[in-house]
Amino acid sequence: MVETMRAVEINRFAERQHHWHSPVMADVVTRFLIRPTTDVIVDCTVGTAGHALEMLNKASEKSILIGIDMDESALAIASARLRQYGDRVVLKRGNFARLSQLLGPYSGKVGAVLIDCGISKLQIVTSDRGFSFDREGRLDMRFDTGAGMTAEDVLNSISFRKLKELLSSFGEARAVAVARAILKRRDSGRLATTLDLASAVKAVVKRQQAKSLARVFLAIRAYVNHELENLKQAVDSLKDVLNRGGRACIITYHSAEDAIVKTAFRKYSGRCVCPPGTLVCNCGRVEVFRLLTRKPLTPSADEIATNPSARSAKVRVVEKM
Ligand SMILES: C[S@@+](CC[C@H](N)C(=O)[O-])C[C@H]1O[C@@H](n2cnc3c(N)ncnc32)[C@H](O)[C@@H]1O
Secondary structure, eight states: OHHHHHHHHHHHHHHHHTOOOOOTTHHHHHHHHOOTTOOEEEETTOTTSHHHHHHHHHSOTTOEEEEEESOHHHHHHHHHHTGGGGGGEEEEESOGGGHHHHHGGGTTOEEEEEEEOSOOHHHHHOGGGOOOTTSOOBSOOOSSTTSSOOHHHHHHHOOHHHHHHHHHHTTOTTHHHHHHHHHHHHHTTOOOBHHHHHHHHHHHOOSSHHHHHHHHHHHHHHHHTTHHHHHHHHHHHHHHHEEEEEEEEEEEOSHHHHHHHHHHHHHTBTOOOOOTTOSSOOSOOOBOEEESOSSOBOOOHHHHHHOGGGTTOEEEEEEEO
C-alpha cells in the first residue's frame, strides 16, 4: 500500500515534469531481443520502464519480464507503469552484479537480457540525488540510497593520488589540477553539495567546462556505485544465466564500459584477449557466444536530435550457442 502511494506520488511528479526517460535505441533492443519464442526477459536496469514497456509490447503474451534495479524510486515508477501486465512482471530491488542469485530458479532459462548502463533522467532531474552538476543537491550519487558511501563520504576520505588517477582514467586531461582544486575545497570545509564540487572544478578549468564537469561527475558516480566492477561481474555471468539461443544486449555510454563488454564478448566467443605479446594464451577464452554485432551499433542522427542523451550510446549483442 505504502509502495503504491509512493508510486502514485512519483508518477504524478514525473508526469508533470515530463521526466520519463526515453529508452535508448529501443528499436534495436526489441529487434534483437524479442522473438516469438522469447519467454523469460530480464531487464537488469529497468529504471522507469521505458525499455521494459517496449519489450513487453512486442513479446508474446506467454512471456514474463523480470525487472531489476538498485533504485527504489525508479522501481516504484516502473511498478506503476507496468501494472497493466499484471503477474507477467516481477520487479526486484538488487544489484545486477549478482544476477544469477537474483534470478534464482530462472537462472539458465532466460531468453533475453538487457543491461542499459548509466543513469536515468529521473535520477538526473531529482536534485537531491546529487547526479547533476547544474542542479544544487547533496553530494549523494548512490543508485541505492540505502547502502554504501555517498559521494560526499568518498570525497572526504579519498587521497589526492587516487582522485587524480580516477579522473584521469575517465579522460580528464587536467586531472592533477582538478583533483588538487577539489581537495583544497574539501580542506576548507566547503564540499557538501553538487554546486560546491562544480565550482571547485570551474576554478581551474576555464575552457570546455561542461565537458570536464560531466567527466568529473561521471568518474565520481562510477566510483561511488562500483559501476565498472558490477558490469564486469554481470557480463561474466551471462553465459550461466541465458538458455541456449538466448540473447544479451548491452548499451554502454563511455569507453571504459564499452571496453569491458567488448573484451568479455570476444573472450566468450572464443577469441583471445590476452595482452599483445603474450606467448601462451591464458585469458580463459571459451566459445559459448556468437557475436551478433561485430562492431557496436550506434543511434541514428534522428534519435540523437530528439534525445541528445543517446549520443554516446553503443550497443553490442550476443547469442548463446
Ligand atoms: C539508463 S537507466 C535505465 C533506463 C531504462 N532502460 C528505461 O528505459 O527507463 C539505468 C538504471 O540502471 C540502474 N542501475 C545502475 N547500476 C545498477 C546495478 N548494478 N544493478 C541494478 N541496477 C542498476 C540505475 O539505478 C538506473 O535506474
